[in-house]
Amino acid sequence: MESALDDELRRHTRDGMQIHYLINGLNGGGAAFPIPDLVAHMRGRGHQVRVLALQPQDRRSCAWLDRAGIEWQVLGRRDRDWFGAARALHAELDRDRPDLIWTSLTGATVYGQVMGATQRIPVVSWQHNAFLRPGNRRLLQLTRSLTDFWVADSQSVVDFSVRTLGLEPSRVMRWPIFRARDDAKQARTWTAGTSLRIGSLGRLHPNKRYDQLIEAVAAFSARAPALAARVEFVVGGSGEEFQRLTAQVRARGLEGRVNFVGFVDDTEAFLAGLDGYIQTSHHEGMCIAAHEAMQAGLPVICTAVGELQYSVEPGRSGWLVPIDDVDATATAIAALAANPQAAAQMGRYGRERLLERFGAAAFRRAGDAVLSRAEALVAQRAQ
Known part of the structure; x- marks a missing residue:
């Protein structure tokens, strides 16, 4: 006999989740660079994704998001407008409530954790670096339980998150954010006598x-x-x-x-x-x-x-x-x-x-495992 959880999981797999992808800002490079590949994989499983940035930063990633057809929004009116970003995020979640908040970088993670807890929305959080400033490390140690599960972008970050943030290994998954392409441009061939x-x-x-x-x-x-x-x-x-x-x-x-x-x-x-x-x-x-x-x-x-x-x-x-x-x-x-x-x-x-x-098959396998867990989490919360 099928359970209500099975029904919810099937519904969210079929109809897709509404995901708000929350990031610190729209800098060119860093954590924003892989968003098009990540969102493409999420869309491939039927999910809808909006990118919300706490602050504009240099906005150089906006062109990549536009080319990928990804909807994005800046919450803060200027860089370091933390209170304005918090108010705008709260209003946005009221206006367009997602099934899941997915956070990237420490600031966005803490904002997402607090909003998820107060509005009863599941939270999944990236950890991108095998280093945290002392203040950020202490902050995430305090708030770590507000994230339902964590995703590390490499094995080195899995190890760091368990060792430094005190996360249970069962609450950390790995999805390398780099997807290697075999059709990428290749380096030139050096010719003797040239620089x-x-x-x-x-x-x-x-x-x-x-x-x-x-x-x-x-x-x-x-x-x-x-x-x-x-x-x-x-x-x-x-x-x-x-x-x-x-x-x-x-x-x-x-x-x-x-x-x-x-x-x-x-x-x-x-x-x-x-x-x-x-x-x-x-x-x-x-x-x-x-x-x-x-x-x-x-x-x-x-x-x-x-x-x-x-x-x-x-x-x-x-x-x-x-x-x-x-x-x-x-x-x-x-x-x-x-x-x-x-x-x-x-x-x-x-x-x-x-x-x-890190080829396409490895990226897909890791992404499917992470998204399957996210789908099950959302289905369980929806019961």
């Missing part, structure tokens, strides 16, 4: 440690000036550190050798013009940019943080270096530059392994 381009993508923020990258380039240039003379470093991204970083480049005499080119909308084209990729971050979760680089067939130099410590095989697909280790980073740069053909072979191997671990 070598090593690049990076990321917000110009202290976490990315671009100051350490500049110091590593300076050390590499001092050790091997002839080799360094044919290597160019290019960083795509915008942010608060621009003036300080460009001043550091001038102080180290690296003008024309290290270039900050601003925000990059077409990341595939940017990566296809490189011969290597470098990520010097203090902390990461999935780190989509570095995984996109591997998707393009690039050898990768990166710090052993977040999912990168599992995705990069030292000596086979790239180099792992300690955080803030200028000497080790300079040594890895020299190794890549000294033998570009061998480095390119590393990039090809890294791409093959990436497609196995």
